[in-house]
Amino acid sequence: MKITIITVVYNGAATIRDSIESVLNQTYSDIEYIVIDGKSKDNTADIVRSYGSRISRFVSEPDKGLYDAINKGIRMATGDFIGLINADDFYTHNQVVEKVVSLIERTHCDAVYGDVIYVNQQNKEKIDRYWKVGEYKEGAFLWGWMPPHPTCFIRRSVYEELGGYTLKLKSSSDYELLLRFIHKHKIKLSYLPEVLVTMRSGGMSNATLKHRWRANREDRQGWKLNGLRPYFFTLLLKPLRKIDQLLPKL
Numbered sequence: 232m233k234i235t236i237i238t239v240v241y242n243g244a245a246t247i248r249d250s251i252e253s254v255l256n257q258t259y260s261d262i263e264y265i266v267i268d269g270k271s272k273d274n275t276a277d278i279v280r281s282y283g284s285r286i287s288r289f290v291s292e293p294d295k296g297l298y299d300a301i302n303k304g305i306r307m308a309t310g311d312f313i314g315l316i317n318a319d320d321f322y323t324h325n326q327v328v329e330k331v332v333s334l335i336e337r338t339h340c341d342a343v344y345g346d347v348i349y350v351n352q353q354n355k356e357k358i359d360r361y362w363k364v365g366e367y368k369e370g371a372f373l374w375g376w377m378p379p380h381p382t383c384f385i386r387r388s389v390y391e392e393l394g395g396y397t398l399k400l401k402s403s404s405d406y407e408l409l410l411r412f413i414h415k416h417k418i419k420l421s422y423l424p425e426v427l428v429t430m431r432s433g434g435m436s437n438a439t440l441k442h443r444w445r446a447n448r449e450d451r452q453g454w455k456l457n458g459l460r461p462y463f464f465t466l467l468l469k470p471l472r473k474i475d476q477l478l479p480k481l
Contacts, residue, residue, distance in 0.1 A: 232335065233261045234328055234384065235310030239300040240279075241269040243318035246431065247278055253321035255285055259328040263287045263310050267300045275318075298396035298404040305390050312343075314384040320430045323348070327427050331384050334421050341418035342385040344378035345427035349476075352431050359432045360476040366422050372414040373461060375468025380405040382427045389418055397456065400449045407453030415457050 236254050240247055254264050266279050268291040276291045288307055294300045305313060312335065316322065331343045349360035362379055393416055396404040412418050447466055454461050 232312070232332055233263060233310040234259065234312050234314060234332065235263040235265060235304075235308035235387070236314045236316055236328075237265045237267065237301065237304035237308065238316050238318055239267045239269075239297055239304065240271065240275055240318035242271045242273045242275060244271070244273040244275045244278055246319040247275060249321040250316050250318050251279070251282060251286070253325075254316060255282070256325045257322065257328045258326050259332060262328060263308065265304045265307055266290075267294070267304045268292075269294045269296075269300055295398060296401070298398055298400075302395040302398075305387075305395050308387055311387060312384045313387050313390065315381060316428065317381055317430070320381055320428055323426045323429045330423060330425075331427075334423055335384075338421040339419070340421040341389050342383055342412070343421050343423055344384075345382045345423040345425055347379040347382055347428050347430055348426050349430050349432045355429070355431075360473070361426075362476045364422065365424075367413070367420045369417070370414075372410055373465050375465055375470075375472050377406060377409055377469070378413075378420075379428065380409065381430060382423075383409070385412070386418075399456065400452060402446045403449035403453055406446075406450050407456060410453055410459070411457050415459060 238247070238250050254262065264286055265288045266286055268276055268279065268289070270291055270293045279286060279289050290303070294303065301315065334343055344364065346364055347362040348358050351357035351359055364378055367378070389412060393412055396408055398404070400407055413420060447470070450466050450469065451461070
């Protein structure tokens, strides 16, 4: 089974080595690694090129933003499953893909997801949040649930059948896609109950109150785009779930 992993980056010279090394150091061997750069103005492209043929495909050109770049990578992918690792995140250990593939082979699922930890931007040893997701139950999106997007490995044929990331949303296209795949079309999920990805705190979806307000409005639009109606409290519960993620830290 071939696994495609995609990293999308723009001006990520400070962190992208961690992302790349975490992919290249995986014990699973059949990995296609694609890096999509939005024509960075720093030395991101030089860093990526320094890995030579260990990066399966590298493109550096202007794009229409994060989700446009991800869609570009998906169209290039030839793997059976596709995973995404952001340029400021990294896989927590070198057996992540091996364990994901083992679970896929046991369960014949359409997608795998797992847990996430958020670490301090300056100190990777300092944990800010721990997102322990738990098993999916049908209808969970109505109660503010979603799996951590960076941990998801999704069957390529699902993208081909159900489409990629919408460019109508600026920060919630990942939520809309997972809502569409899981809640609306009921793809088969499997949960790997361990931390798969380490994320640096302060990304686009975790930034300011202003961004959170915009994301909440876009989340609602995601339901509308799919002809779905949430409960009146659904989108209030979604950010409130983050309180649980802070408890281990406290």
